[in-house]
Amino acid sequence: MSKAVENVLNNKDAKATDYFELVNIYEYSDLSVHKDGNTILSMSINQFNEVCDGYEFSQKCSTSHFTIEESDVESVTGKMLDGMDTCLIEINMKDGSRVSVCIYHTDTNAKxxxxxxxxxxxxxxxxxxxxxxxxxxxxxxxxxxxxxxxxxxxxxxxxxxxxxxxxxxxxxxxxxxxxxxxxxxxxxxxxxxxxxxxxxxxxxxxxxxxxxxxxxxxx
The missing domain is CATH 2.70.180 (Protein Yojf; Chain: A;)
Structure with missing residues (x-):
């Protein structure tokens, strides 16, 4: 686990943006959206931006992006997966869906x-x-x-x-x-x-x- 990830996961007062900014440190991450047991969206990302009233995850140097409204977010949590150098960020939405962001190889994958x-x-x-x-x-x-x-x-x-x-x-x-x-x-x-x-x-x-x-x- 990298120091940047460790600092966020150990911060009891970490905000949603503290978790999301980790995306900007690494070469790539995977984002997926799940609802009712189904995966309805999956994309690789390498950029996060805080936008008006929301959060945007995107692919640099392209127009591909995924945006969620801040008011639609129920909670944000993060953890390291057991036995893996992978950080999992989970965004629980008020409509019952879940957005997952997997950041791989946190010790070696920095841009x-x-x-x-x-x-x-x-x-x-x-x-x-x-x-x-x-x-x-x-x-x-x-x-x-x-x-x-x-x-x-x-x-x-x-x-x-x-x-x-x-x-x-x-x-x-x-x-x-x-x-x-x-x-x-x-x-x-x-x-x-x-x-x-x-x-x-x-x-x-x-x-x-x-x-x-x-x-x-x-x-």
Whole structure:
């Protein structure tokens, strides 16, 4: 069990939002809605936001979301499942339904930008960064939360191209859409000789592109 989960579960005065904010720490969680013994909705999530009079659970960089009204909530509880590094949050609704949120691998599943010292960037800054002649892309790692992993080295082209509708991230023969900043996530971690860029492109809420960049001395 991670310290963040432990702090919430051990807090007798924890509010609903304290439980729900745990979703924002981890790569992915599963949300399901149950009523009368049936599962009526199931979706993976990786973002929580408190909205007007309610709570929104969603998939980043997409339009997929599930919202509940605060006034419809009867109670919120949380616990660790026996023998598993999984936190179960249960939201009991006044209509008799139950919303469950399972957060898996709480010791190892934290988002990279949470674990490490990244700062948030944007499409325009990324374009300027990649156009800088002192920056050379050395390695690209593409992976998602469900086991996909592609490693690329000897990169011939890594650039951000403006199109009529948006921007496209081109990595050799692969292309990923980047639209306005509210639909993408871009992070950068700077070091003296090598930087790391993290990108979550639009429409791929669980996909992460890691770009490792060597910095040459411009003098």
């Amino acid at each position: 990279r930008e949470v674990r490490e010292r990244f700062y948030e960037s944007d499409v325009f800054s990324l374009m300027d960064y990649l156009n800088d002649d002192t920056h050379k892309v050395m390695l690209v790692n593409i992976h998602d939360a469900f086991g996909l992993e592609i490693k690329l080295n000897d990169i011939k082209n890594c650039s951000l191209v403006e199109t009529e509708e948006a921007y496209e991230m081109e990595i050799d023969s692969m292309t990923f859409p980047l639209v306005d900043d509210s639909c993408n996530e871009i992070y950068i971690k700077e070091n003296s000789s090598c930087d790391t860029i993290l990108i979550r492109p639009y429409g791929q809420p669980f996909l992460e592109i890691s770009i490792f960049v060597s910095k040459k001395n411009s003098n």
